[in-house]
Amino acid sequence: MKETNRNRVIVLAITEGNLTVLEAATRYNVSKRWIYTLLARYRTGGLDAVDPQPRRPHSNPNATDKATITTILKLRARLIAEGLDAGPESIWDRLPAQTRPSTATIWRILRRNNTITDQPQKRPRSSWHRFEAAAPNETWQSDFTHWPLTDGTDAKIISWLDDHSRMLLHATAYPEITGRVVIDTFTQTMDTYAPPASTLTDNGMVYTTRFSRGHDGRPKQPNGFEQLLSDMGIVQKNGAAHHPTTQGKVERYHQTLKLWLAADGLVATFEALDTQLVRFAHVYNTQRPHRAIGRRTPETAYTAISKAVPVIDIADTIWRVRYDQVDATGTISIRYAGKLRHLGIGRAWARKRVLLLIQGPETMVIDRDAGEIIAEHTLDASKDYQKKK
Known part of the structure; x- marks a missing residue:
């Protein structure tokens, strides 16, 4: 018998059936104290009052106030519109320190308001194996990605990223990425930030020919970029074939870059795209705390300790x-x-x-x-x- 029905039966058995409290307690296997409680509720509120009462408190002194909830939802919408990460930790960074709840609470607020959905297919963080250079300029990662202009022209954006701090050191757009482009962008970046101790790229021919062979079956001669690194004592590292996660930092950076560019809008020329990339680098390096580097900005992490040198x-x-x-x-x-x-x-x-x-x-x-x-x-x-x- 449901608790609601049983409570009503006990009360009616006494008030209408003339059972004594002792007889009702024996028949329905409850305590006399409980029966007296039910009868007291019945006298003040009728049968509805004897139904089980919710145990949830009427108020929660630790509940997040409505103003903070509204701010969290507005921040979520604004960050999405700007093409920036809009997860709980990114929102937490932008809330006033004296009022912000935990990131877990922010996540629950977002979920309760249907602004995020569960993604159980994702790997747990405990399964990740992270590798990070110990100092700025110890390793630079590089890769290029595609982005369209307004007329559909396919632009290629090449970037140089510091492995330790995630600092975006260089990003420019070209119709094609050639060996000359790789060398020029690398030397421009060195002019500003000094040379790195090593580089990490994929096995594209613009970065390395060590895994390629000529028509005679012999390994090809090093390309200009490889020769430059060799001359300078810079260690060249390349990710294993078909394992893009080796360059995971620059791959993840590409996702952030494209979200921001999409929110900022397509442009018509390579010059305009380069201007966009300069603005993006400022936001990425100085205004966007990064979870993997202790919620610091890349610029802060890059300048915090001495740089490595070849x-x-x-x-x-x-x-x-x-x-x-x-x-x-x-x-x-x-x-x-x-x-x-x-x-x-x-x-x-x-x-x-x-x-x-x-x-x-x-x-x-x-x-x-x-x-x-x-x-x-x-x-x-x-x-x-x-x-x-």
């Missing part, structure tokens, strides 16, 4: 490598012993791109194109201008 072993001596350009006066500026120093190279080499090798106070400047040493110095901490040997 090294070259020459005659059992380890030299740090810097990619540089001789200025118009024929010098290169470096910081040594806490002060800026100017290395004399010679006006004949003005604007020349070179490799600068540093080992303690010793330096070696190499013309990268010719592969020859053009200057050497023993740094003197008491002088600003350093004459070459």
Whole structure:
């Protein structure tokens, strides 16, 4: 018998059937105290009052207030409209610290208001195996993706991403991605951020020819990008074939990029797309906290600790490598012993791109194109201008 029916039967058996409380307790196997409770409810509210009462409290002092719920839903809609991540953690980052609930509460609010759906097919986070460079510039990831212009032209966007911080170092669009484009974008990025200790890309021919063979069956010669990395002592790493998750950070970045571009709207020219990419890089690097780096922005993570550098072993001596350009006066500026120093190279080499090798106070400047040493110095901490040997 249902609890509702039994309670009513007990009350009616006493009030209409003239059973005593003791007889009713014995017949229906309940306590006399419970029967007296039912009779008290009956006298004040009738039969409806003896039905089981909900145990849920009338109010919850810990419930999220309506204003916060409204703010959460508005933030969700705004982030989606802007093409940014709109999950509970992204919303949490943007709520006032003194009023924001937990990310689990935000998720329940979104789910209760039908703004998200469960995705049980996703792998649990505990099954992920994450690999992350220990320092900025330890590894740069690169790849390119497709994006249409308004007339349907297929633009290719090449990006360079720091593995440690997720900092977007470079993103530009081209009709085609060639070996020359890879080299030019890489050197432009080095001009701004200094060279990385290693790179990680897929096995595309613009990045590597090590897995390709010519018509004679022999391995192909290294392409220009591979030769540049070799000259600079930069370790080249390539993901295994058919395993794009090796470059998972740049693949995930592409998803964020395309959501933002779609929300911002298609443009008609490559120049306009490059302008969009500059704006996106600012948002991505400085305004968007990233879960994988402790809810910091990529720029914050990139500048938090010292950067890694490539090294070259020459005659059992380890030299740090810097990619540089001789200025118009024929010098290169470096910081040594806490002060800026100017290395004399010679006006004949003005604007020349070179490799600068540093080992303690010793330096070696190499013309990268010719592969020859053009200057050497023993740094003197008491002088600003350093004459070459």
